[in-house]
Amino acid sequence: MADAAPRLKGLVEQVLGTPLPVRIRAWDGSQAGPPGAPVLVVRDRRALRRLLWKPGELGLARAWVAGELEIEGDLYAALDLLSGLIWERGEDARSLGQALRDPEVRAAVRGLLRLAGPVPPPAPPREEVRRVRGHLHTRRTDRRAISHHYDVGNDFYELVLGPSMVYSCAYWRAPEAEGGTLEEAQRDKLELVCRKLGLKPGQRLLDVGCGWGSMAIHAAREHGVSVVGVTLSQEQAAYARKRVADEGLTDRVEIRVQDYRDVADGPYDAISSIGMAEHVGADRYLEYAQDLYALLKPGGRLLNHQIARRPERDESAYRVDEFIDAYVFPDGELAPIGTTVTQLERAGFEVRDVESIREHYALTLRRWVANLETHWERAVRLTSPGRARVWRLYMAASALSFERNRIGVNQVLAVKTPEPGGSGMPLRSRTWNG
Template sequence: MDAAAILRPLVDAALGTDLPLRVECWDGSSMGSPDADVVVRFASRRALRRLAWAPNELGFARAYVSGDVEIDGDLLDALTRLEALADPERGPGVRVGPDTTAAVVKAVLRLGALGPPPRPPAEEIRLSGRRHARGRDAKAVSHHYDVGNDFYALVLGPSMVYSCAYFEQEPSPDYTLQDAQCAKLDLVAHKLGLAPGMRLLDVGCGWGSFVIQAARRYGVTAVGVTLSEEQAAFARAAVASHGLADRVEIRVQDYRDVPDGSYDAIASIGMAEHVGLSQLDEYAAHLHTLLSPGGRLLNHAISRRPGPPGDPKGDKTSFIDRYVFPDGELHPLATVVDVLESAGFEVRDVESLREHYVDTLRAWVANLEQNWDQAVRLSSAGRARVWRLYMAGSALGFRSNRLGINQVLAVKPGPGGDSGFPRTRTGLLAPAGRPER
């Protein structure tokens, strides 16, 4: 009997009999519609062994990253269909009961997939030491960001901005990711009220795109800090190429070690996700001390839905924690607002960009897939698969409202509680400086 016939009872027991995709096996057998747009391919029996030892998200991730499972077609569409099967409100639901367990055991035995757990792919990481200690945080950041600047350039495009873009128009050949990222940087600058002569701190500055745009278009002097040596090298070269070395400084420095306030404005764009719940109070308090009275903070961060936090030591079955953002922690929007106000900030504006992140991630996945062979040469096949899976999965999370992305604008009130803010939101979003185009 072929592999697909042996696996069919397992698939039926777990997902039901109406598959909206095609499953192919290492022996050439298959199940599901022959005309399906999405094909899930079990390239070897080892995929079953990975799933048998870790019958969860981590087992699937290991099988996909290692190449034991392949997915042809639109990955976001594939994950959407699989999620619909797994969600009892939208499909049959994944049924893990006695029938499923028996089907797993029978399939593994009949297909000769017994054996010790396969070694995890080289791209998997487990950190040691105290969570969110400076040294461990540096290793976590390095794991994610020191993949190679050329690799990131393929994925992010010429903007080199690794955070949610701001699509003022529908994505099209005439309105690209580059346009939307430029619009996002301008949006942050407007909310911060940047103007000539101001001093800006960019916490987690990445490849320097915001500090460069802030100095070039809005006339500020800026300091950008990152824990990634590769990002810093790229950012310094970019600063020099724009002739801004006298106005923009890039440091490899933990935000907790920034000593030289005061600043007129602080941007934290896609960095707070690396700050654990145990450190969030310190994060807000330190940024508050670095601002001058009347100074503004723009905190741009991914959020999770309200509810109790996960395991503070890390989810042992999480693909994201093992492969993408080790030690990353997402917080509900209400938690972030509460922490900022407890530190002495006044929160003045909150904006959700959730739908914008779906478009951003789709563009990044498209960039990766269009440059797949080069991405593999610059990193590894496993690393490219990690990025494809995590970006497509994240797009699904934002689209389904399991994840959010918010810009929280806060001020350190001046004497007598003065905020210095305009009376209207229209006034808030008007550029304070004179942008050079």
């Protein structure tokens, strides 16, 4: 009999203690769940083995990347419905242990084991990071983590990011429904950064984590500055250098494969760090801030554009997102905006402006997801089915996280205030928006 779906639904609801908000279609063709709801397709019972051996987010991620789980219908709606069961329940070992004290829950788990079959789960998909021993955020481990994420292939990133080749939150003056495009929004973000930094012809700009060179090119072409861009990705650097040459800017833009900790040719008039500080790590953040402070001239400005998480009531309970750490940003860490501001101030900076652009990132991510889905077959050929699935899940889930205020993104403008205290900042705040 084809009855796997109703059995699975009943057992899972017994373990979770709540009805499943999505419909299930199992490997035997059976279905169960609310009519009209998004469908969670369990293509192979190996997905159950992964979840039973690794309950929670990582087990689900492995099954998704392996193609054993799929969603039919609105991906965003399905993830939103499932988020309360996955990301908001705190499925750690302690909560699981408490649940298993209930005899009915233990019986349901035994039923899931029988349904899944006795064979242990297969090895994690090859897209998962293979951990090596050693300290986090050394030059070597940071280089390996950056390579995992950014050396996927420039052609793949072109599909997702579009012509702007900017991999950070855009600045939307108008959503696409009102005539705005992703390329215009990314151009407006780069211009906003330049205006906040107060760039003038002849100045020197350091772009930390320069990516494919978009910020460096924009600043040199539109504001007449000389730019040094640093990245740890060989593929990014090669792509950025070609773009610089094609723009005729080789006399004003230098792209280096270099760790920001090894930059020694300051002082600079300004520093931009856009979507890079998430890779620094909590233990290294003060060092990061101090290094950038030392590279600036007195009166020089730093624009730090960084994703932030919500603070925990007990910060010791914070845990890194397992899916993102294993498949997307190895060793990445998010901090609350208050922590970031405090660390910048401890390094000597005067923080002059903080702007939250959380909603802008949700719009940006939805556009990237649409680009990926439009070019899905080519994206799979350029990478792998698993890697394309990683990106679709990561970006869609992130869009929802920004929309639901689970995470945010902020531009922090900080100044190396010279003695005896004049900052060189205009008296009227936010003149860059005029």
